[in-house]
Amino acid sequence: MNSVCIIGAGVVGCAIARELSKYELDITILEKEHDVSMGSSKANSGIIHAGYGTSPGSLKTLLCVKGNALYDNLEKELNFGFRRCGSLVLGFTEEDRTELEKLLASGRENNVKGLEIIGHDAILGLDPGINPDVLCALYAPSAGVASPYELAIAFAENSLANGAAFVPGAEVKRIIRDGKTWHVETAAGSFEADIIINSAGLFSDIVSAMAGFSDFAVKPRKGQYLIFDRWSGLDINHVLFQVPGKLGKGILVTPTFHNNLMIGPDALNIDSRYDYLPDREALLKILEVSKVSYMIPEPQKIIRTFSGIRAVSSTGDFVVSSPAPGFINTGGIDSPGLTSSPAIALLVKGFVEKYLGKLEDKKDFNPRRTPVIKERLNLPPDEVERLIKLPDTSDDRIVCRCEQVRQSVILDSLRRGITVTSTDGVKRRTRAGMGRCQGAFCRKRVRALIAREYGINEESVSGPDRESYDIMFLKRGSGVKG
Numbered sequence: 001m002n003s004v005c006i007i008g009a010g011v012v013g014c015a016i017a018r019e020l021s022k023y024e025l026d027i028t029i030l031e032k033e034h035d036v037s038m039g040s041s042k043a044n045s046g047i048i049h050a051g052y053g054t055s056p057g058s059l060k061t062l063l064c065v066k067g068n069a070l071y072d073n074l075e076k077e078l079n080f081g082f083r084r085c086g087s088l089v090l091g092f093t094e095e096d097r098t099e100l101e102k103l104l105a106s107g108r109e110n111n112v113k114g115l116e117i118i119g120h121d122a123i124l125g126l127d128p129g130i131n132p133d134v135l136c137a138l139y140a141p142s143a144g145v146a147s148p149y150e151l152a153i154a155f156a157e158n159s160l161a162n163g164a165a166f167v168p169g170a171e172v173k174r175i176i177r178d179g180k181t182w183h184v185e186t187a188a189g190s191f192e193a194d195i196i197i198n199s200a201g202l203f204s205d206i207v208s209a210m211a212g213f214s215d216f217a218v219k220p221r222k223g224q225y226l227i228f229d230r231w232s233g234l235d236i237n238h239v240l241f242q243v244p245g246k247l248g249k250g251i252l253v254t255p256t257f258h259n260n261l262m263i264g265p266d267a268l269n270i271d272s273r274y275d276y277l278p279d280r281e282a283l284l285k286i287l288e289v290s291k292v293s294y295m296i297p298e299p300q301k302i303i304r305t306f307s308g309i310r311a312v313s314s315t316g317d318f319v320v321s322s323p324a325p326g327f328i329n330t331g332g333i334d335s336p337g338l339t340s341s342p343a344i345a346l347l348v349k350g351f352v353e354k355y356l357g358k359l360e361d362k363k364d365f366n367p368r369r370t371p372v373i374k375e376r377l378n379l380p381p382d383e384v385e386r387l388i389k390l391p392d393t394s395d396d397r398i399v400c401r402c403e404q405v406r407q408s409v410i411l412d413s414l415r416r417g418i419t420v421t422s423t424d425g426v427k428r429r430t431r432a433g434m435g436r437c438q439g440a441f442c443r444k445r446v447r448a449l450i451a452r453e454y455g456i457n458e459e460s461v462s463g464p465d466r467e468s469y470d471i472m473f474l475k476r477g478s479g480v481k482g
Helices: 011-020 059-068 071-078 094-109 120-126 148-161 201-210 280-290 337-356 381-388 407-413 423-430 443-454
Strands: 003-007 026-030 087-091 116-119 136-140 144-146 165-167 172-178 181-186 189-193 195-198 218-228 239-242 252-255 261-264 302-313 319-324 327-331 398-400
Touching (some): 003 181, 003 189, 011 026, 011 148, 011 327, 011 337, 026 148, 026 189, 071 148, 071 337, 087 094, 094 116, 094 136, 116 120, 120 136, 148 165, 148 337, 172 201, 181 195, 195 201, 201 218, 261 280, 319 337, 381 398, 398 407, 398 443, 407 423, 423 443
Parallel strands (some): 003 026, 026 165, 195 327
Antiparallel strands (some): 087 136, 116 136, 172 181, 181 189, 218 261, 319 327
């Protein structure tokens, strides 16, 4: 059986692993962090783009439009959280209308279905909370929202259920080719493979250079976001964009799949691939700019800020190529990388078949993955308090008060093939800690459950991945949590 090593367990690497697990291949996913979806895949807007905003004829465009069409079936099979809510690019001047007409023409050339420019009354009929000064908008009904980290986790879990292996803590140190065999030396040991697939995200150019190929470079671009409480008093029906600028699609206002309000990101070219710390002044600017589009709730309703770093390619386009037999690059996958990920996986499969020949179907492949979050509870406060007080042996016990997450859901998330040794890992799978108190109530309970499930000390269970601003920072001008 031919062996494949995938370097990087972001949404692209996990999508590739899931696609290749349909065939008789020995697949190993190498990830330098302790969990999947630890880079750009967990810190982005979660938008499934329609495909009008990328250059006609580019790889981004081809993969975005193709990827978008795959999401309905993926959601049926993997239950990660996706809905088509549509998007609006809002115009407030005649100059904006001219730009929207350009986007419309681009979208039609890209074969995006259902695009149209609509007027003031139609816009407010779709989303009454939009700034009433709006003049026109580009409406794209095929756009949607997904839970990005849940998608990566679902891809990974399904690939593991179909025979793939996941190795955390496996930062790549060296890549050597010996005839037709590739040797990958990592912090978790050495691995051999017939095929190496580089999906290392922000570090994809570095991994490529280790193998002797330096035909692209990654330029990090930082984007910052603010998340509002689900009970902020504002319902948004669509993803709302401003007319795009040179660095991207502008500040967006969007519902998340789980119905929080999210605004951002900005776009700042930076030197460091590790600079995730949010900047207070930049966040204040995002908040102010977003008010142009929508009636934003008061800052006191903000429960979280975060930033992500996009891997912008020096080529100006996605890099999906095979510079040598058995070595495949997927690099510079910035926006719309989430949308494109299942289509990237299909393109990579084509490269694998060019090298190995037609792949043999796995007869017992199971495309389905049961959801972790099977229902969203909406219990009255007195019932929540009763369930919180149940003994820790009861699966019905409520562990997370804000999001009403039962103990059974958390235990299920720990038993799916990936050892989850952080409270944030559980948060991304179950939403325990995603509510207004941001884990202040449930983090200790989650840590205890992880330790008990795996038979480890609670001290070895890590907490939040990165620091974030205090939820009242906009009101008080306070600093960073210590």
